Amino acid sequence: MKKTFLVSTLALTMGLVTMQAQAHSRWILPLQPIVSGHESEWVSFDVSASNTLFQADKPARLDGMVAVMPDGSQGVAVEGYTDKRRSVFSYELTQPGTYKFEQTNEGYMVMRERPQGAEQPKAEGGKPQGEGKPGMGPQGPGRGMRADTLEALLAQLPDDGKAKHIVHSLSRVETFVTRGKPTDAALKPTNKGIEMVPLTHPADLFTGEPATFQFLLNGKPAADLAVELTPGGTAYRNERLTQSLKTDGEGKIKVEWPMAGPYLVEVEDEVKLSEGKVNSERYGYFATLVVQPQ
Amino acid sequence: MKYFVAAPLLLAAVSSQAADLRVEFVVPAMKVAEYHRPYVAVWIENDQRQAVNTLAVWHEQGKKDKWLKDLSQWWRRVGRDLDGPIDGVSGATRLPGTYQLQWQGIDQQGQALPAGQYTLSVEVVREVGDRELQRVSFDWPPAEAHTEQLQGKTELGQVTLQLTP
Known part of the structure; x- marks a missing residue:
């Protein structure tokens, strides 16, 4: 599930990753x-x-990158350069205070739920059926179609009477x-998708001092959410040192820092919906x- | 041994309080090809880890305070909340040597602080060199004369805390 989600999100939002x-x-x-x-x-x-981490590998586009300024307003569009294996950008901090730089990606796509352990049907020559044809993923008609809005996606779908598994993704x-x-103004949640409320301020993270973060899903505390934290420099040590934590009833985690440096926080979640046109939400x-x- | 007496000592001398803390620390000479004089911060925290008085901040002048953040603990506890240099406390970087500072139980505004446990911090960071932080806790006001010595590791030599009731 994790793999499927990540691949889809990347393909959807970055375009550069197959x-x-x-x-x-x-x-x-x-x-x-x-x-x-x-x-x-x-x-x-x-x-x-x-x-x-944090060695650049796949270039991520800068589309939609925004700076949230210390006064809470959204900064001017962030411009930079997309290189072969990374993008770079610079930004002038004109105001004193804390800035958030963020990129959100949202889209709707058709996927078919595959029973666990089932293999993709293969055509002759071992290539998944329909691969490479627009709207014809390996799982049949409509699979792989995507759009920015649900309406746009529905308008594209073939009317073949077959049920489509529609996924709304927001990262x-x-x-x-x-x-x-x-x-703190830039840290205010927008109540959309998964967000982290840094109860310990991002400028106050020091080794030997536990930090507390709260996670929200669409603005509500997200209990029992799996959160992974990995310190950078993974290329230069044998242990990945990922901490796998679960949020408590209030959506909070308490983190100890085994070393100084940059850490990547990763959270993924899926909510299956029983009503409406969208079958699941992936965050x-x-x-x-x-x-x-x- | 040559003593450089920083400004706070002179200011503190006019205080009427009798009890007194003296800190003496050694900024060691380095045998390195590229030497930059270190940034140094010396400050006092209360038992809540709130800084109550900065005794010295030595940093390169006229550089927009750009590297003050490298005194990362002092920056976080004091520097980032300031609008500008602290009068009589902020100063230029200094050569290797032995330095002495004095404190008489007052906050940055000169008001007497309540009795309790306090911590003295000495933070040193040198460009193309190391960063070192030494901390020592003590009760204030001191009940009796007391001397404590810490041995620095890299950017600090001996740090001596001398308390006089």
């Missing part, structure tokens, strides 16, 4: 997460999708940068947090 890709974690790495100085300052970011990739005194959340040494 359906054959394996699951990859998505991230925005701030190169200057904490900034001092009383004048405006430029900060830079790497944006990529990779399993080796968010974000990170935080603070110049001077930390502020993704990725955040880069930077932990400082004592």
